[in-house]
Amino acid sequence: xxxxxxxxxxxxxxxxxxxxxxxxxxxxxxxxxxxxxxxxxxxxxxxxxxxxxxxxxxxxxxxxxxxxxxxxxxxxxxxxxxxxxxxxxxxxxxxxxxxxxxxxxxxxxxxxxxxxxxxxxxxxxxxxxxxxxxxxxxxxxxxxxxxxxxxxxxxxxxxxxxxxxxxxxxxxxxxxxxxxxxxxxxxxxxxxxxxxxxxxxxxxxxxxxxxxxxxxxxxxxxxxxxxxxxxxxxxxxxxxxxxxxxxxxxxxxxxxxxxxxxxxxxxxxxxxxxxxxxxxxxxxxxxxxxxxxxxxxxxxxxxxxxxxxxxxxxxxxxxxxxxxxxxxxxxxxxxxxxxxxxxx
Amino acid sequence: xxxxxxxxxxxxxxxxxxxxxxxxxxxxxxxxxxxxxxxxxxxxxxxxxxxxxxxxxxxxxxxxxxxxxxxxxxxxxxxxxxxxxxxxxxxxxxxxxxxxxxxxxxxxxxxxxxxxxxxxxxxxxxxxxxxxxxxxxxxxxxxxxxxxxxxxxxxxxxxxxxxxxxxxxxxxxxxxxxxxxxxxxxxxxxxxxxxxxxxxxxxxxxxxxxxxxxxxxxxxxxxxxxxxxxxxxxxxxxxxxxxxxxxxxxxxxxxxxxxxxxxxxxxxxxxxxxxxxxxxxxxxxxxxxxxxxxxxxxxxxxxxxxxxxxxxxxxxxxxxxxxxxxxxxxxxxxxxxxxxxxxx
DNA sequence: TCATTTTATTTACGCGCGTAAAAAAGTTAT
DNA sequence: ATAACTTTTTTACGCGCGTAAATAAAATGA
Numbered sequence: 001x002x003x004x005x006x007x008x009x010x011x012x013x014x015x016x017x018x019x020x021x022x023x024x025x026x027x028x029x030x031x032x033x034x035x036x037x038x039x040x041x042x043x044x045x046x047x048x049x050x051x052x053x054x055x056x057x058x059x060x061x062x063x064x065x066x067x068x069x070x071x072x073x074x075x076x077x078x079x080x081x082x083x084x085x086x087x088x089x090x091x092x093x094x095x096x097x098x099x100x101x102x103x104x105x106x107x108x109x110x111x112x113x114x115x116x117x118x119x120x121x122x123x124x125x126x127x128x129x130x131x132x133x134x135x136x137x138x139x140x141x142x143x144x145x146x147x148x149x150x151x152x153x154x155x156x157x158x159x160x161x162x163x164x165x166x167x168x169x170x171x172x173x174x175x176x177x178x179x180x181x182x183x184x185x186x187x188x189x190x191x192x193x194x195x196x197x198x199x200x201x202x203x204x205x206x207x208x209x210x211x212x213x214x215x216x217x218x219x220x221x222x223x224x225x226x227x228x229x230x231x232x233x234x235x236x237x238x239x240x241x242x243x244x245x246x247x248x249x250x251x252x253x254x255x256x257x258x259x260x261x262x263x264x265x266x267x268x269x270x271x272x273x274x275x276x277x278x279x280x281x282x283x284x285x286x287x288x289x290x291x292x293x294x295x296x297x298x299x300x301x302x303x304x305x306x307x308x309x310x311x312x313x314x315x316x317x318x319x320x321x322x323x324x325x326x327x328x329x330x331x332x333x334x335x336x337x338x339x340x341x342x343x344x
Numbered sequence: 345x346x347x348x349x350x351x352x353x354x355x356x357x358x359x360x361x362x363x364x365x366x367x368x369x370x371x372x373x374x375x376x377x378x379x380x381x382x383x384x385x386x387x388x389x390x391x392x393x394x395x396x397x398x399x400x401x402x403x404x405x406x407x408x409x410x411x412x413x414x415x416x417x418x419x420x421x422x423x424x425x426x427x428x429x430x431x432x433x434x435x436x437x438x439x440x441x442x443x444x445x446x447x448x449x450x451x452x453x454x455x456x457x458x459x460x461x462x463x464x465x466x467x468x469x470x471x472x473x474x475x476x477x478x479x480x481x482x483x484x485x486x487x488x489x490x491x492x493x494x495x496x497x498x499x500x501x502x503x504x505x506x507x508x509x510x511x512x513x514x515x516x517x518x519x520x521x522x523x524x525x526x527x528x529x530x531x532x533x534x535x536x537x538x539x540x541x542x543x544x545x546x547x548x549x550x551x552x553x554x555x556x557x558x559x560x561x562x563x564x565x566x567x568x569x570x571x572x573x574x575x576x577x578x579x580x581x582x583x584x585x586x587x588x589x590x591x592x593x594x595x596x597x598x599x600x601x602x603x604x605x606x607x608x609x610x611x612x613x614x615x616x617x618x619x620x621x622x623x624x625x626x627x628x629x630x631x632x633x634x635x636x637x638x639x640x641x642x643x644x645x646x647x648x649x650x651x652x653x654x655x656x657x658x659x660x661x662x663x664x665x666x667x668x669x670x671x672x673x674x675x676x677x678x679x680x681x682x683x684x685x686x687x688x
Numbered sequence: 689t690c691a692t693t694t695t696a697t698t699t700a701c702g703c704g705c706g707t708a709a710a711a712a713a714g715t716t717a718t
Numbered sequence: 719a720t721a722a723c724t725t726t727t728t729t730a731c732g733c734g735c736g737t738a739a740a741t742a743a744a745a746t747g748a
Contacts, residue, residue: 009704020727025706035714035725055463057704060400061733075444076429076633081420085448097460100419100444104429116441119399229637259637266639289420293573293603295610295639353734364697369736379695379745401734405703 007049017045028053059121068096068316069117069125069146071110073153073195074226075102077256078289079303080128083152086309087126094317096123105194105226107135114142124316127159128152131196149316151308153196154331160319163312166333167197170285170301171204171251172211173338178249178283179212181274181344185251185283186217188236188261194226198253201285205251217246232260233267240268249281249344255291255300258284262294262343272296272343281344285336296342304334351393361389372397403465412440412660413461413469413490415454417497417539418570419446421600422633423647424472427496430653431470438661440467449538449570451479458486468660471503472496475540493660495652497540498675504663507656510677511541514629514645515548515595516555517682522593522627523556525618525688529595529627530561532580532605538570542597545629549595561590576604577611584612593625593688599635599644602628606638606687616640616687625688629680640686648678 007013010028014021019038027034027042034042045051059065068091072080084100091098099120103110110130117125124147129139131153142148143159150159171187178185187205189198202218209216221235232252239245252258262282265272270279273296284291287302311332351357354372358365363382371378371386378386389395403409412435416424428444435442443464447454454474461469468491473483475497486492487503494503515531522529531549533542546562553560565579576596583589596602606626609616614623617640628635631646655676 011704021705022707022728023726026726029706038726052459052463054404054704056400056404056465057733058706060398060404060704060735061706063706075419076422076425078420078422078425081422081425085420085446088446089448092456100446102429102432102444104433112436115396119396121400229634233637259634262639263637263641290573290603290634290637293577293607293634293638295606297607355734365735366698366737367696370696373736382696398734401703402736404705404734405736 007051010051010053013045013049013051016049017041025053028058065121065123066096067120067122068098069101069120069122069127070098071101071103071113071117071125071127071129073103073110073128073130074105075100076104077226079286080152082289082305083128083309086305087313090309090313094313103130105130105133107133107138111135111138114138118142118145122146124148124320126151126312126316129155131155131194132192133194147316147320149312149319151312155196157329159329161315161329162331163308163315164331164333165197165303165308166335167200168204168207169333170336171201172208173336174251174283174285174301175205175208175212177338177340178251178281178344179214182281183247183249184209184212184214185249185281186219186245186247187253188219188221188232188239188250188257189253190228190231190235190257191220191222192224193253194224195254201253219244228254228256229260229263232257233263234260236261236264237267240264240270245280248279250283252282252284255284255286255288255298258282258298258300258343259288259290259294262298266295274299274342274344283344287336287339291339292341294343299341299344300339301336302339303336307334351395354395354397357389357393357395360393361385369397372402409465409467410440411464411466412442413445413464413466413471414442415445415447415457415461415469415471415473417447417454417472417474418449419444420448421570423630424496426633426649427472427653430649431657434653434657438657447474449474449477451477451482455479455482458482462486462489466490468492468664470495470656470660473499475499475538476536477538491660491664493656493663495656499540501673503673505659505673506675507652507659508675508677509541509647509652510679511544512548512551513677514680515545516552517680518595518627518629518645519549519552519556521682521684522595522625522688523558526625527591527593528553528556528558529593529625530563530589530591531597532563532565532576532583532594532601533597534572534575534579534601535564535566536568537597538568539598545597563588572598572600573604573607576601577607578604580605580608581611584608584614589624592623594627596626596628599628599630599632599642602626602642602644602687603632603634603638606642610639618643618686618688627688631680631683635683636685638687643685643688644683645680646683647680651678 014024070087088098101113127148128151140158148159150162154162206216223231284298284300287300291298291300358368414431432442445457471492472495484502492503493505495507498506550560567575616626628642628644631644635642635644
């Protein structure tokens with residue numbers, strides 16, 4: 001294939017394929033902008049010499065960088081890993097080069113990523129901010145500079161659009177189910193959760209309970225950071241020891257907390273499940289990839305990964321293709337689907 | 345801070361800070377290459393104008409791109425998520441800009457990433473190849489073109505170095521423990537595993553069993569791809585139904601398989617554990633982040649994440665700083681640590 | 689203080705490509 | 719075949735920076 005390795009730039013490549021450099025340049029910007037026969041000649045030459053234009057030279061001169069930044073708060077979390085995977089794929093499909101970053105739970109990292117992204121001059125950015133932990137003004141000013149679509153966790157009035165889950169619906173649906181199938185749940189959450197969805201979920205829980213004429217029962221546990229399973233385990237253990245649950249049905253703010261809490265239940269010798277011989281029912285929210293493999297399998301509300309990521313990319317693309325003219329900042333919330341499994 | 349937003353390039357920045365462009369350029373290449381007072385003036389000016397040189401113009405002209413590519417086979421796998429996180433941090437510490445890619449289990453993606461990386465002209469690349477699924481010649485030719493250190497899964501004779509775990513030691517240690525604490529294990533693995541470590545682990549198992557004068561018992565389950573928990577669950581269920589385990593101690597090729605297999609055991613009503621009243625003992629390998637939260641908690645061998653990632657980055661950096669003169673391709677294998685938990 | 693060394697400036701070119709304008713060549717319709 | 723259109727070529731400039739060589743200025747040292 002690469003018979004002649006002597007091609008070092010577009011000039012030489014154009015010469016070797018018997019065309020002028022501007023024509024070749026035009027092709028690389030949009031293969032359909034040249035005549036079909038010309039295009040064929042170039043594509044043949046590409047195979048023959050396997051030439052690729054220098055991306056740095058391209059990006060230096062183009063206003064449209066053809067690159068999209070993707071930022072998630074914690075890539076080791078399979079939830080975000082999965083989201084990132086889908087987002088990447090969709091960007092590639094749309095002809096963009098995704099560039100992936102994880103702030104790893106640190107606002108300092110997040111700011112550094114913003115700097116890097118600014119200097120990359122990307123077409124647009126898909127950003128799942130740290131939330132409460134973020135440097136709010138840093139996020140806001142970044143979104144001013146770069147066309148950004150927020151996802152997963154919302155920051156009011158910031159970014160061109162927000163795509164996420166309808167957290168109020170999540171908890172409402174789950175409360176309804178738990179209530180009907182036995183007993184209304186106590187809500188288990190962190191006192192200072194790293195993810196801003198937590199607040200919406202608590203509010204949703206309270207609202208749902210009150211709609212049913214029930215008294216909300218909330219247990220808040222300590223801990224900081226993103227080691228949510230550990231926090232759920234430690235906090236759950238302490239709470240169980242203190243006998244602080246008013247009911248024997250627990251709805252956790254998210255699946256990772258629930259996964260830790262399940263461990264705490266096991267440690268305390270509690271049998272978790274829906275059946276009559278069980279001591280406690282436990283439910284989560286998110287349908288985390290591992291929630292199918294807990295024991296018992298975790299009842300939860302599934303986030304619509306695919307819809308969220310598809311819509312996020314679509315929104316960003318229409319945004320940047322239409323001269324950034326999204327009249328009004330729109331928020332799209334997707335409903336969750338109840339996944340009944342053995343834990344509740 | 346950004347009082348004067350009029351600075352658009354290094355020329356203007358140099359003027360605004362009362363210096364010449366070459367001096368400023370020198371500073372950005374190496375802040376210590378200019379006099380302390382000059383450096384201070386530039387650093388003040390940076391804060392005042394928050395100027396950052398155009399990375400595309402920089403990279404076009406420098407041979408040393410100051411960027412390092414990181415490629416993993418599956419980012420949604422928390423194991424690789426964690427490795428990637430540590431690698432990224434270490435690259436940043438060393439003054440490089442890491443660029444993260446996941447081939448998501450597809451050789452096609454992997455090749456595309458190679459192309460992207462080639463055009464990025466990175467200082468070096470840290471690559472965990474897909475292994476068996478990789479286009480072997482694509483991997484080899486890429487490693488010819490770009491200084492690459494392989495990690496996690498080895499490809500013979502390819503790349504400048506390999507850093508990974510001593511898989512033979514892993515299985516040997518585990519077999520020894522399981523043997524001494526009860527009964528030697530049957531080995532559970534995929535018939536066609538996506539990760540090449542699997543082969544080494546099987547061989548290690550066989551060797552270890554024979555060293556103890558025992559007959560190796562291997563159960564291979566079907567399935568393709570990276571949904572290892574599902575594969576472990578489905579295959580495990582079928583195997584249990586067929587009563588195919590010769591012993592009631594099972595060593596899984598990796599933790600994710602084990603996590604799925606645990607679910608299969610629960611579904612079949614088997615009690616997993618070390619105690620006398622348990623039906624079966626299950627162990628894994630890797631110390632996957634979730635193995636502490638299975639029920640029962642998974643006994644496993646811990647990969648030394650930190651040592652592997654630290655060594656991988658170090659090796660790459662010395663490699664590229666010493667004119668790529670690593671005399672001989674070196675392979676570094678780290679031993680695993682036995683983590684005794686409740687499942688075995 | 690003057691000679692020596694270190695550091696900064698001036699000047700000038702190159703990197704690989706985008707892109708605009710005008711001219712040339714090729715294509716299609718009548 | 720001629721006019722009208724489409725596509726390609728020519729020419730030429732610019733992007734923002736690296737970098738080299740010669741020169742000038744500043745710091746150091748005895």
